[in-house]
Amino acid sequence: GAVVSQHPSRVICKSGTSVKIECRSLDFQATTMFWYRQFPKQSLMLMATSNEGSKATYEQGVEKDKFLINHASLTLSTLTVTSAHPEDSSFYICSALKLAKNIQYFGAGTRLSVL
Amino acid sequence: GENVEQHPSTLSVQEGDSAVIKCTYSDSASNYFPWYKQELGKRPQLIIDIRSNVGEKKDQRIAVTLNKTAKHFSLHITETQPEDSAVYFCAASAPGAGGYQKVTFGTGTKLQVIP
Numbered sequence: 001g002a003v004v005s006q007h008p009s010r011v012i013c014k015s016g017t018s019v020k021i022e023c024r025s026l027d028f029q030a031t032t033m034f035w036y037r038q039f040p041k042q043s044l045m046l047m048a049t050s051n052e053g054s055k056a057t058y059e060q061g062v063e064k065d066k067f068l069i070n071h072a073s074l075t076l077s078t079l080t081v082t083s084a085h086p087e088d089s090s091f092y093i094c095s096a097l098k099l100a101k102n103i104q105y106f107g108a109g110t111r112l113s114v115l
Numbered sequence: 116g117e118n119v120e121q122h123p124s125t126l127s128v129q130e131g132d133s134a135v136i137k138c139t140y141s142d143s144a145s146n147y148f149p150w151y152k153q154e155l156g157k158r159p160q161l162i163i164d165i166r167s168n169v170g171e172k173k174d175q176r177i178a179v180t181l182n183k184t185a186k187h188f189s190l191h192i193t194e195t196q197p198e199d200s201a202v203y204f205c206a207a208s209a210p211g212a213g214g215y216q217k218v219t220f221g222t223g224t225k226l227q228v229i230p
Contacts (some may be wrong), residue, residue, distance in 0.1 A: 002225055006158075032215045043204060044159070044220045049211070050206060102147060102208070106158040 002028050004096045012102045013084055013115055021110045023094030027072035030096035035067070036103065037089040050077040084114045092107025117142040119207050121132050128195050129229050136224045138205035147208035147216060148181060152201045155224075159204060159210070160192030195228045202226070203211040 003026040031052045036044040049057040058070035068080040095104040118141040128134050146167040151159035165172045165179045172179050181188040202223045211217035
């Protein structure tokens with residue numbers, strides 16, 4: 001398998017603050033990483049595709065100015081939730097694409113609670 | 116875009132019985148179909164996958180079948196055990212605009228194995 005680390009695992013913040021979530025592929029290089037959002041008892045919804053060295057591709061309905069994605073290296077992508085509000089509270093999961101096998105490996109997820 | 120439907124949404128079986136989860140997809144370009152198991156609050160874990168050039172794949176108690184003509188694929192778990200209890204997601208992967216594979220998840224099936 002492959003290891004993807006996501007940090008932090010849990011964040012509690014006040015409304016209006018920004019939160020940064022990191023996703024790292026520990027033992028392989030990932031030119032492509034994905035960010036998902038998962039509401040309780042629901043499926044994973046793709047928010048955006050993060051490509052190393054270029055702008056992220058956002059899914060329809062996802063505000064790119066709200067969810068800033070940076071993929072500055074082959075092993076790190078970050079998602080910043082700007083000016084978080086209670087409705088942004090959710091479980092955010094990243095995945096990294098291992099190109100050789102064309103398989104996505106998931107991080108452990110970040111549970112964001114905005115008060 | 117791709118639409119992946121998954122049934123049933125919940126499934127209860129007695130320990131030792133078999134469980135079957137079915138998915139359909141809409142994009143004929145989809146060529147890779149992974150299945151993920153997600154325990155509460157944890158990351159999705161890849162349990163088995165199948166590529167479009169194969170009709171069936173088996174790994175111990177887990178098997179997956181694919182019917183490309185009908186655009187449906189199924190997960191079969193035999194001799195179920197309580198530790199199989201989790202939410203299972205099917206997914207369909209197709210080439211995306213950026214040259215990477217875009218994965219669309221099904222809505223999930225909550226499997227409960229009753230001891």
